[in-house]
Amino acid sequence: MAKSIDVSDLSIYYGDFLAVEGVNMTIRAKAVTAFIGPSGCGKSTFLRTLNRMHEVIPGARVEGKVMVSGQSLYDPTIDPVAVRRRIGMVFQRPNPFPTMSIYDNVIAGVKLNSRKMRKSDADALVERSLRGANLWNEVKDRLDRPGMGLSGGQQQRLCIARAIAVEPEVLLMDEPCSALDPISTSAIEDLIHQLKSEYTIVIVTHNMQQAARVSDETGFFNLKAAGQPGHLVEFNPTTKMFTNPDEPSTEAYISGRFG
Amino acid sequence: MSVTAPPPAPRAARAVVRPGDRIFAGIARAASLTIMLALAGVFVFLAIEGLPGLSAPENIYAPAEDFWSYVGPLVFGTILAAVVALVLAVPFSIGVALFISHYAPPRIAAPVAYVIDLLAAVPSVVFGLWGGLALASSIRPVTDWLYANLDFIPFFAGPPSVTGRSMLTAGIVLAIMVVPIVTALSREVFAQTPRLHEEAAMALGATRWETIRLAVFPYARSGVISAVMLGLGRALGETMAVAMVLSAAPVVTLNLISDTNPATIAQNIASNYKEATPDKQAVLIATGLVLFAVTFAVNFAARWVIARSERKVSR
Numbered sequence: 016m017a018k019s020i021d022v023s024d025l026s027i028y029y030g031d032f033l034a035v036e037g038v039n040m041t042i043r044a045k046a047v048t049a050f051i052g053p054s055g056c057g058k059s060t061f062l063r064t065l066n067r068m069h070e071v072i073p074g075a076r077v078e079g080k081v082m083v084s085g086q087s088l089y090d091p092t093i094d095p096v097a098v099r100r101r102i103g104m105v106f107q108r109p110n111p112f113p114t115m116s117i118y119d120n121v122i123a124g125v126k127l128n129s130r131k132m133r134k135s136d137a138d139a140l141v142e143r144s145l146r147g148a149n150l151w152n153e154v155k156d157r158l159d160r161p162g163m164g165l166s167g168g169q170q171q172r173l174c175i176a177r178a179i180a181v182e183p184e185v186l187l188m189d190e191p192c193s194a195l196d197p198i199s200t201s202a203i204e205d206l207i208h209q210l211k212s213e214y215t216i217v218i219v220t221h222n223m224q225q226a227a228r229v230s231d232e233t234g235f236f237n238l239k240a241a242g243q244p245g246h247l248v249e250f251n252p253t254t255k256m257f258t259n260p261d262e263p264s265t266e267a268y269i270s271g272r273f274g
Numbered sequence: 275m276s277v278t279a280p281p282p283a284p285r286a287a288r289a290v291v292r293p294g295d296r297i298f299a300g301i302a303r304a305a306s307l308t309i310m311l312a313l314a315g316v317f318v319f320l321a322i323e324g325l326p327g328l329s330a331p332e333n334i335y336a337p338a339e340d341f342w343s344y345v346g347p348l349v350f351g352t353i354l355a356a357v358v359a360l361v362l363a364v365p366f367s368i369g370v371a372l373f374i375s376h377y378a379p380p381r382i383a384a385p386v387a388y389v390i391d392l393l394a395a396v397p398s399v400v401f402g403l404w405g406g407l408a409l410a411s412s413i414r415p416v417t418d419w420l421y422a423n424l425d426f427i428p429f430f431a432g433p434p435s436v437t438g439r440s441m442l443t444a445g446i447v448l449a450i451m452v453v454p455i456v457t458a459l460s461r462e463v464f465a466q467t468p469r470l471h472e473e474a475a476m477a478l479g480a481t482r483w484e485t486i487r488l489a490v491f492p493y494a495r496s497g498v499i500s501a502v503m504l505g506l507g508r509a510l511g512e513t514m515a516v517a518m519v520l521s522a523a524p525v526v527t528l529n530l531i532s533d534t535n536p537a538t539i540a541q542n543i544a545s546n547y548k549e550a551t552p553d554k555q556a557v558l559i560a561t562g563l564v565l566f567a568v569t570f571a572v573n574f575a576a577r578w579v580i581a582r583s584e585r586k587v588s589r
Contacts (some may be wrong), residue, residue, distance in 0.1 A: 066477065068473065068476065068477060071473070071476060073379075073380070096479050096480070096481050097479065098479075099476060099477055099478065099479040099480075100478070100479030101479075103477065103478070104473075104477035106470065106473065106474065106477070108470060110468075110470040110471060110473070110474040111474075112471065112474065112475075112488060112489065112492065113471070113492065113493070114492035114493075115492075123475075123478060123488060124478035124479065127478060127479060127480050127484050127488075128479070174474070177474075177478065178477070178478070181478060181479070
């Protein structure tokens with residue numbers, strides 16, 4: 016079940032350092048939401064707070080609220096491990112488990128949830144996930160080979176297959192194409208289009224054309240000034256963002272006149 | 275038969291050799307050659323001095339009759355002591371290393387790591403003293419309990435040594451000496467696990483332990499095995515600590531807690547070398563040669579195991 020995410024007044028800290036300040040937004044279910052902005056403005060940091068991956072860095076913490084279908088992610092009774100099982104993540108660089116086969120990589124997350132599975136169910140799940148990630152036809156004959164033997168783009172799709180195998184409610188993608196060539200990038204973008212019929216997708220990208228191509232809504236993050244925390248400048252439907260943004264600084268950034 | 279024959283390689287295309295590179299390469303090469311020579315020298319010495327020991331007069335080997343029945347129990351004792359030490363030390367070391375690298379807050383991890391490293395600096399004589407006096411006298415309740423409850427296992431067949439100077443005590447002392455080596459090296463490897471792999475596991479909803487199992491152990495495995503091999507090397511060769519704990523007899527027994535314990539090769543050399551006649555010395559050196567061979571064999575076996583398991587993974 017895809018879920019929407021409500022973020023209210025979220026500030027993110029590394030120790031005493033305020034990295035991102037006062038973010039408010041609503042991320043729609045079954046839609047693609049893209050975050051754009053210059054490096055170091057906190058968009059990846061913000062993304063990582065959505066599945067509580069931010070806090071694995073010592074000293075990192077947040078203030079404010081993130082609600083997923085009415086439940087606060089940062090409620091003291093919520094186990095971050097359970098959050099990450101519901102909200103999957105794909106990273107900037109493909110990171111399949113190096114010692115595992117393609118097959119084992121796909122079901123790694125399911126095995127963690129310690130669901131006992133029959134072999135036939137596991138096979139079906141692997142096929143469904145790999146098909147979902149548009150990788151099945153390329154790897155179906157070598158499922159027992161190591162995942163690291165695939166090309167970068169295939170590895171990234173393997174990571175997406177691994178993430179959707181646990182049937183998350185939300186899929187977070189942190190610059191999923193930045194280490195890939197244009198062909199692989201276009202394969203991943205096609206995949207994002209397909210996936211949004213089932214999942215809520217949040218993607219961070221440095222590539223504004225990519226944001227324009229894949230997303231329904233776009234958030235523009237920027238630093239208030241050098242040395243100041245990052246903040247959300249504008250959050251609007253992507254078509255509006257790229258044609259008629261509310262904020263002059265958004266337009267400056269998108270049109271390449273950054274200032 | 276092309277018209278344009280390949281032109282002779284122009285001189286400029288040859289790699290430029292800079293003096294700095296040359297000097298450094300020379301130093302590195304010399305260092306590695308030296309260590310090979312030293313190792314070969316030790317081997318040659320052991321072989322030349324030890325060979326007569328293989329066929330010394332029979333009474334030298336007393337109570338055994340020939341060299342192989344003399345060295346047999348020693349090899350057995352050496353390996354038994356080392357195995358006991360590793361069985362005790364390795365799980366403990368990996369636990370401590372994981373605690374330092376993944377569980378403890380930095381404020382605690384640093385001092386713990388420092389103390390463990392200090393343990394490596396304690397001379398083995400001191401461990402021997404402690405083992406022979408303090409540990410041996412206080413281990414009785416443990417060996418009594420093992421004998422009373424687990425005497426169906428050959429290791430604890432007893433009867434327990436009254437003095438506490440048993441193979442188990444020696445193994446514990448050795449384990450304490452092995453722990454810092456294995457811990458320090460494992461910790462380094464664990465800490466080098468790429469964040470990317472760990473985050474991959476965590477993002478799937480892995481708990482801390484599952485993350486370690488999914489990302490840290492596979493990455494660190496060959497490094498940890500190397501660490502264990504180094505620890506094993508120390509346990510195989512350790513002399514003083516064993517000599518001060520064990521009262522040895524030429525026996526082959528798995529019994530870890532009784533009075534009669536097989537000696538180890540190193541210990542046997544240390545305790546007999548001074549009073550030995552030239553014939554006996556040759557025999558002792560020959561046992562040293564055997565220890566050399568055993569250590570080599572164990573190392574090669576371990577390398578082979580690692581290489582094989584790695585091939586399996588990358589196949």
